[in-house]
Amino acid sequence: MQETAISVADEAVGGAMPQTDGQRWLVLNPTSGSADHTDHVRSLAEERDYHVEETQGEGHATDLATIAADEGVNLLAVAGGDGTLHEVVAGLAAADALDRTTVAVVPVGTENIFATNIGIRDAEHAFDVVETGARRRVDVGMADGEPFVMSSIAGLVADASVSTSSELKERFGSLAFLANGVQEAASFDGLHIDLTAISNGEEVTWSGDALCALVGNSRRFVEEGGQADLEDGLLEVVVIEHMPAGSIVAEAFIQRVLGRTTDNVFHTQAAQLEISSTDGDPIGFSLDGESRYHDRLAIHTEPLALRVCVGPEYTVSPPP
């Protein structure tokens, strides 16, 4: 594999951008989160002269983002959760409009992980940040041509992430979904995979039976988890080896994962990688929470490809 080069022009300007807007649109998913935000968010937007479009169902946010791009909209707000944001970024990428559109994330979903990562607290804050906050260019992950902003994860956690209990969330914080996966590992056959990544110009590989393979753009999975550097052109790559585990073993294991990497955990940072199935079964991936199946998945970063409005607490490179 050839390493993807980070454009010097992007590096030179850093992530910061001037604030000049023409048309403003809001793509609003009325069903995200507790689904009681529509009137409030619509009025926040209309007070500020946004044109508002509501989504009707799956994939509609992608179509609306493409239409907005074709209309020349250069400030596109997205009210929803991470799934709606994922769809909007896909629509902008399809219209080849990532470079001329700034995205404002209005968090009204269940988890809102990406909004938290870029320092956006709530809907009102999101609209304020458009007026007064900074704008940055951040990296986008690409999985066989499909953009993702948070993560592409395979294995037990892909399904388990939805049902993570609040007790686990309290105990393990942002890695609760991982703990959940490990707890269910006893009945899981494992992912039979080969992974090849380019890390610091060197090819590194992992082969075997994995509990999960985690690729984060805005997400980190080892130590305390949390936000990864969104402007370094790199993905966080973690593979946890599959092992039969009852809940007590699993808990001890997770405690170790939270603290430091172990022999059972492969961790690297890469601009480019490939994950392929070695047993002929397609691998189930969760791309920002959307379910996809691939026999082989090539993933890379598009450095600084997405323009976003960030809150004052956004830190480019948060300490682990």
Ligand SMILES: Nc1ncnc2c1ncn2[C@@H]1O[C@H](COP(=O)(O)OP(=O)(O)OP(=O)(O)O)[C@@H](O)[C@H]1O
């Ligand atoms: N009008 C609609 N009716 C039903 N579903 C819709 C509608 N509009 C969009 N959707 C669906 O909503 C999903 C996205 O939900 P979203 O991720 O924004 O909310 P969430 O799941 O509550 O939040 P999070 O992903 O942050 O946990 C998409 O998969 C899309 O299919």
